[in-house]
Amino acid sequence: MAPKQSASAPVRKAAAKPAKKDFNGGTIAEFNKNDELSAYREMLLIRRFEEKAGQLYGMGFIGGFCHLYIGQEAVVIGMQMAMKEGDQVITGYRDHGHMLATGMTARGVMAELTGRRGGYSKGKGGSMHMFSKEKHFYGGHGIVGAQVSLGTGLGFANKYRGNDNVSIAYFGDGAANQGQVYESFNMANLWKLPVIYVIENNRYAMGTSVARASAQTDFSQRGASFGIPGYQVDGMDVRAVKAAADEAMEHCRSGKGPIILEMLTYRYRGHSMSDPAKYRSKDEVQKMRSEHDPIEQVRARLLEKGWATEDELKAIDKDVRDIVADSADFAQSDPEPDVSELYTDILL
């Protein structure tokens, strides 16, 4: 079982309510040294990137909205570890981590945040709207819930073409209440579309806690009336995410239709840069940070098992910082888009 909304600590055992016996949601994947090291590095890259983005926002280089992913890193990294070439990813506006996870470059993402021509959308999309055809990343969407139908459509395309790729549609606990989510669920199971719905339950939608917005707070069961199996996963433990992702991939690739993974996770920062987060206690945030931090968990295991020394971890940290610093330099020095870009990319 994973953390419940009552804020009790995440316990890494079997899933609360497996809808089907053939799924072991909630188990922990066996990670070897390489898995642990690469998970550590990838999660750290997201963490440091987001910290830098927050800093650039404070300096006025990034404008508008900027939603940081700090605290939720294990979700995208665990999912990514189970993906194969051609699997698609789509998400909302809290998207920087998802993009880095797919292998999109820190430079391209950061330059988009600062609205420069070297950004993934040439500076025209900003924090909430980036895409990469090459990395099969389909955005980057600002309208809460819209990506769920779109992600279902990506799954439709896979089925239509007869390939065995899977579409992964990420959305929040707040987004899970939008009507189009359920319209999509129905079609997805009716047509057996290969879609993994990853609900990132970070307990809040802006200032509204899950309990204040949802009649059914077990999001893994939101597909029950459409016959879609769903599982709760400890989204703070990258191994639990990876285990659930592996099984979900197998479910989708073998033609059984869609599946729901509810990731129990937590965002450390405010909803966006301008949120004082008065709706939750500092203790609650501190407890998650100190007891369940996804990166610290891996770090502790690496040291404990003797798979890395403090110095080796420091070297990784330095590498990651260098990548992030380089992206920040680029994002500040790259020119703004040419003014002629105002009228491009509207129609073909």
Place this chain on the structure above:
Amino acid sequence: MPINILMPALSPTMEEGTLSKWLKNEGDKVTSGDVIAEIETDKATMEVEAVDEGVIGKLLIAAGTENVKVNTPIAILLQDGESADAVAAAPKADADTPAATSDASGGKARESADEPTAAADSKVPAQPKVDVAADPDIPAGTEMVSTTVREALRDAMAEEMRRDPDVFVMGEEVAEYQGAYKVTQGLLQEFGANRVIDTPITEHGFAGVGVGAAMAGLKPIVEFMTFNFAMQAIDQIINSAAKTLYMSGGQMGAPMVFRGPNGAAARVAAQHSQDYAAWYSHIPGLKVVVPYTAADAKGLLKAAIRDPNPVIFLENEILYGQSFDVPKLDDFVLPIGKARIHRKGKDVTLVSWGIGMTYAVKAVAELEKAGIDVELIDLRTIRPMDLPTVIESVKKTGRLVTIEEGFPQSSVGDFIANSVQREAFDYLDAPVLTIAGKDVPMPYAANLEKLALPNVGEVVQAVKAVCYK
């Protein structure tokens, strides 16, 4: 190389703040994410987090210091192996890192928050009060009180809720959070959770619930966090709210208000920056109000709540913090569907509404210097439109320019131009010019965003053009 920790900005428009408290001392070890200090602006307090790892070598600004400018070094962080002596050597400029701000809230002028902002009011820099020509609907000699548009809207809702128990407010973050933009501030405390209702993020659903409640005779005020999200709900607004009276042969309708910020905020890109005035103005069965001043916001919102029809009430985030004189009257209600002559003039008629008025007002001042006397009309209501006031003015001036932020094709200005050429063709001395936003989705990049929006220069140029100057 030691790192300078800089005073962070809570937002791009914050210039200075108070360093209220240090939570770390010289010699303390810090890692990324540790809270090292607290800073304050007029209303918000925020924690400063360390971004880098190291040991605090020196605190450069004492706790309690006020008016610390953004990007001023506030502390020096020593890296591994560096001693406090290194502090003497000034750190390299490019090693400057402003601390990250956690849970920041604060000051954006043309900056936005589709999101909870703690001190929305504090974040808008004091705006110069705008001079508004006397409204004939306000009795001469009425005492005036300087009020922000945000407060005026809140007061209007509170007064109507006191007056009529059937009026209630629903929307995302309207209750406990006190409104994503603080427009519903205090309403939950006064009226309770039965009448000030936080909804899930389900616009299509709660708009429909609102229409149903209105059909049953209640008077809902449905707040959209922004009108961009009302696109999720537009079917219920148009197919249910706007048409029920007609379809039921007059038996029942939807006496309600759909309100919220409309139009571009700042740097929030294509999906969060749209002006829906033209969209809703297209629909029979709706009234569409777009106030500019705080007085109009108050008087017209009260009228909208009392109106037996569905009213689309388009506010603007950038106007929320602006102050205007609002008459101190027990029950100040303005007529929907009546334009206000903002400034009398004889050379040319300039028509706008809502945020468009900010461009118009500035253009008028510039044109005055150039010797062109503009009559500026604030339409206030887009549907039903007070065309007689516009036409009467055009008959006097012979020239017309309109300005809005929305897209150019099928714009509100197009409708006005068409009506005027039909009703007052013989009086026109020049073609009608309509200024609008550019025919592109809103770009994020700062330079492109600026180009996509209309600007004062374009208005000035158009007015000069129709005056052949």
